Amino acid sequence: MLGKTANGLFWMYRYLERAENTARLIETGQRIALTRSGASDLEWRPVLQTAGVYDAYLAAHQDVTKDAAIDWLLRSKDNPSSVIHCIAAARQNARLVRTALTHEVWEATNGAHMRAQHLLARKVGERDLPAVLGTIRQATSLVRGATHGTMLRNDIYDFARIGTFLERADNTARILDVKYYVLLPSVTSIGSSLDNVQWETILRSVSARGGFRMEYGNSYEPQDIAKFLILDRRMPRSLAFCVRKLRDNLGYLVECYGKRPEAWHKADHIDRAYLSHTIDTIFDYGLHEFIQRLLDLLSELGAQIEKDYRFYE
Amino acid sequence: MGDGGFFDEMWRDAGEVREPYRRFNAWFEDENPRDLLAKQREAEDLFRLAGITFNVYGRAEAEERLIPFDIIPRIIANAEWQRLSRGIEQRVRAINAFLHDIYHRQEIVKAGRLPEGMLARNAAFLPQMIGVKPPGGIYTHVVGIDLVRTGPGQFYVLEDNARTPSGVSYMLENRETMLQMFPELFVRNRVQPVQTYPADLRRSLAASAPAGTAGRPTVAVLTPGIYNSAYYEHAFLADQMGVDLVEGHDLRVVDGRVAMRTTRGYKPIDVLYRRVDDDFLDPLNFTPESQLGIPGIMDVYRSGGITIANAPGTGIADDKAIYSYMPEIVEFYTGERPLLENVPTWRCSDPDALAYVLDNLADLVVKEVHGSGGYGMLIGPTATKKEIAAFRRKLRARPGHYIAQPTLALSTVPIFSRAGLAPRHVDLRPFVLCSPEGVRITPGGLTRVALKKGSLVVNSSQGGGTKDTWVLED
Numbered sequence: 087m088l089g090k091t092a093n094g095l096f097w098m099y100r101y102l103e104r105a106e107n108t109a110r111l112i113e114t115g116q117r118i119a120l121t122r123s124g125a126s127d128l129e130w131r132p133v134l135q136t137a138g139v140y141d142a143y144l145a146a147h148q149d150v151t152k153d154a155a156i157d158w159l160l161r162s163k164d165n166p167s168s169v170i171h172c173i174a175a176a177r178q179n180a181r182l183v184r185t186a187l188t189h190e191v192w193e194a195t196n197g198a199h200m201r202a203q204h205l206l207a208r209k210v211g212e213r214d215l216p217a218v219l220g221t222i223r224q225a226t227s228l229v230r231g232a233t234h235g236t237m238l239r240n241d242i243y244d245f246a247r248i249g250t251f252l253e254r255a256d257n258t259a260r261i262l263d264v265k266y267y268v269l270l271p272s273v274t275s276i277g278s279s280l281d282n283v284q285w286e287t288i289l290r291s292v293s294a295r296g297g298f299r300m301e302y303g304n305s306y307e308p309q310d311i312a313k314f315l316i317l318d319r320r321m322p323r324s325l326a327f328c329v330r331k332l333r334d335n336l337g338y339l340v341e342c343y344g345k346r347p348e349a350w351h352k353a354d355h356i357d358r359a360y361l362s363h364t365i366d367t368i369f370d371y372g373l374h375e376f377i378q379r380l381l382d383l384l385s386e387l388g389a390q391i392e393k394d395y396r397f398y399e
Numbered sequence: 400m401g402d403g404g405f406f407d408e409m410w411r412d413a414g415e416v417r418e419p420y421r422r423f424n425a426w427f428e429d430e431n432p433r434d435l436l437a438k439q440r441e442a443e444d445l446f447r448l449a450g451i452t453f454n455v456y457g458r459a460e461a462e463e464r465l466i467p468f469d470i471i472p473r474i475i476a477n478a479e480w481q482r483l484s485r486g487i488e489q490r491v492r493a494i495n496a497f498l499h500d501i502y503h504r505q506e507i508v509k510a511g512r513l514p515e516g517m518l519a520r521n522a523a524f525l526p527q528m529i530g531v532k533p534p535g536g537i538y539t540h541v542v543g544i545d546l547v548r549t550g551p552g553q554f555y556v557l558e559d560n561a562r563t564p565s566g567v568s569y570m571l572e573n574r575e576t577m578l579q580m581f582p583e584l585f586v587r588n589r590v591q592p593v594q595t596y597p598a599d600l601r602r603s604l605a606a607s608a609p610a611g612t613a614g615r616p617t618v619a620v621l622t623p624g625i626y627n628s629a630y631y632e633h634a635f636l637a638d639q640m641g642v643d644l645v646e647g648h649d650l651r652v653v654d655g656r657v658a659m660r661t662t663r664g665y666k667p668i669d670v671l672y673r674r675v676d677d678d679f680l681d682p683l684n685f686t687p688e689s690q691l692g693i694p695g696i697m698d699v700y701r702s703g704g705i706t707i708a709n710a711p712g713t714g715i716a717d718d719k720a721i722y723s724y725m726p727e728i729v730e731f732y733t734g735e736r737p738l739l740e741n742v743p744t745w746r747c748s749d750p751d752a753l754a755y756v757l758d759n760l761a762d763l764v765v766k767e768v769h770g771s772g773g774y775g776m777l778i779g780p781t782a783t784k785k786e787i788a789a790f791r792r793k794l795r796a797r798p799g800h801y802i803a804q805p806t807l808a809l810s811t812v813p814i815f816s817r818a819g820l821a822p823r824h825v826d827l828r829p830f831v832l833c834s835p836e837g838v839r840i841t842p843g844g845l846t847r848v849a850l851k852k853g854s855l856v857v858n859s860s861q862g863g864g865t866k867d868t869w870v871l872e873d
Contacts, residue, residue, distance in 0.1 A: 089649070090645075090648075181630070182625055184644070193450075200447065343662070396662060
């Protein structure tokens, strides 16, 4: 496969994943605004931080308001992580790697783009927001479904998955990075309703509320939430799950190409050295420091993959 | 329904349907126009979803547009097609022989059949190709011959696209769309298939690989990139052939071979189907200031290490000034009378011709010698006085840049409109593959149609649409 094609696949699926993540963050933000009495526009600050676009938002706006934050996350052409921009970038990469995709995957991607362009052509009113976000998530899910159902399990698929899981791991880590303090055991207001809302928010932003309830019932313990999102290997957005998937897919490439590159060792190292402990060890290490370290390692892994598989040079 | 003296391919003057359209018309008369209008819209949705778009130069960045598709097919009887095919094959063989000759012994110049200046002073003539023998002896692996029709059995060659002819993806997608929307039509009519084109192309390219290529030749399609107007087609063909789609920056000369950067290192290419102009092939050999292209590819080519399809320097064969010599060229290399007619052409570099052209601008079509895509062209009969005056100045300033031709009475084929069937002017571009195994012409081609009433410009960049083109079995 061409290095350029591997690069295009990697980014196509990163952007699709990012579009979904941003859409989910908007839903979560909207949900808090609706269910919490006395909620203020300030609630949108952590949402923007989690999406990694807070600084850019501030450069373009006077203050944080709900409408402006939603529009920035959803439709802004100046925000490279906005839903509309991510879908357009995914489609642009899909065009670039058109020959590596099945007809179904291409059409689903192009269809998602057409829908997003149509739905997000104008500012989305509050009443329409849930339906619009739902439709967009359906459209991107169709790409994922077509990918699973029609693509050969070869190196093309591996690069698509590597992009997906690197983005997803990064997203989960950023949610934890912004909200880590509400998971610390030392917080004084333990068990307060404020905490409950915060915890629920975290779970919602990774679509994990149902999964968590199934496992732990209705009582939210911060320790359990941290464990679920960091170490639970059954939870498809947990760090341990994503990193293991990264290592698996890099491993398939090893089988395919017959060479074990540095990137595989890096993924293996993250799994062994950071994600094979108990949650207590992580708290002892320092939750914030741990998350920061993982974000760095994930970014290094991305750069290594780029190099090992000749994305650019 | 033929009007204004134009030849209509579906109807005789008496409103009687011509034979090739008989079954189609029977079907059409049973259809509800409202359903067909809905189908026409459905076709548009299918094209849009498939992303069959082209980028328009000079428009907003990366704007993608659809080429309008008309659901009424253009139908050609097999006997007619056979006649056309023979003419096309003769012409393409002559073009290959001509290219070989002008880059070697130039017999045609020595024989006094082509003025030496036509080559020496022609920007499309590539001195770098002198003495180069392309692998398999093939210069034009893919050719698109533009034909127009003016009467029963009366065809003219308008242009020989011998560099990087485009449009073949529309030929294929138009058929695909028709099959999907009107399967019953293909039960009633026996239409010769076009779908073999990608496999034929791959086979033809592989057969043109350098001598000594071991195993199955590695083929790749070279595109200028996703902002190119024909990018969709480049990706489509690479996809259909199951080969890689590369850009210049994916390629590099490694150990005397042209190789593409893959996830596992550099892999040599045997045949490069390039959809970029000569100028963007090799900055070392052609355009030193260019960032585009593959430095050194021409050296590999000259040493026989890669097949470039079409060969560099083939542009001279579709140069509009050379075009006027095509009857002589065909006769010189085949020893036969040309089976297909050329449009009479005035070369404005000739003072007598220029004088005639200037006197008759209102009746003529004037084209730039090196232009394409319908740009920089004057259509006398539909031009305003101002446009004609502007062209007169251009002609006087640089007569050698222009040729002129009579305005042809292009045939019409009906399009489907809200008001029912309406005749519109069409042309036809069949696609021809050449390899050491022979010449293969796909039965059909791209029919372009001027959607505006009375318009003679069929180019997609200027309001043209396309139709599915059927060649019937006997």
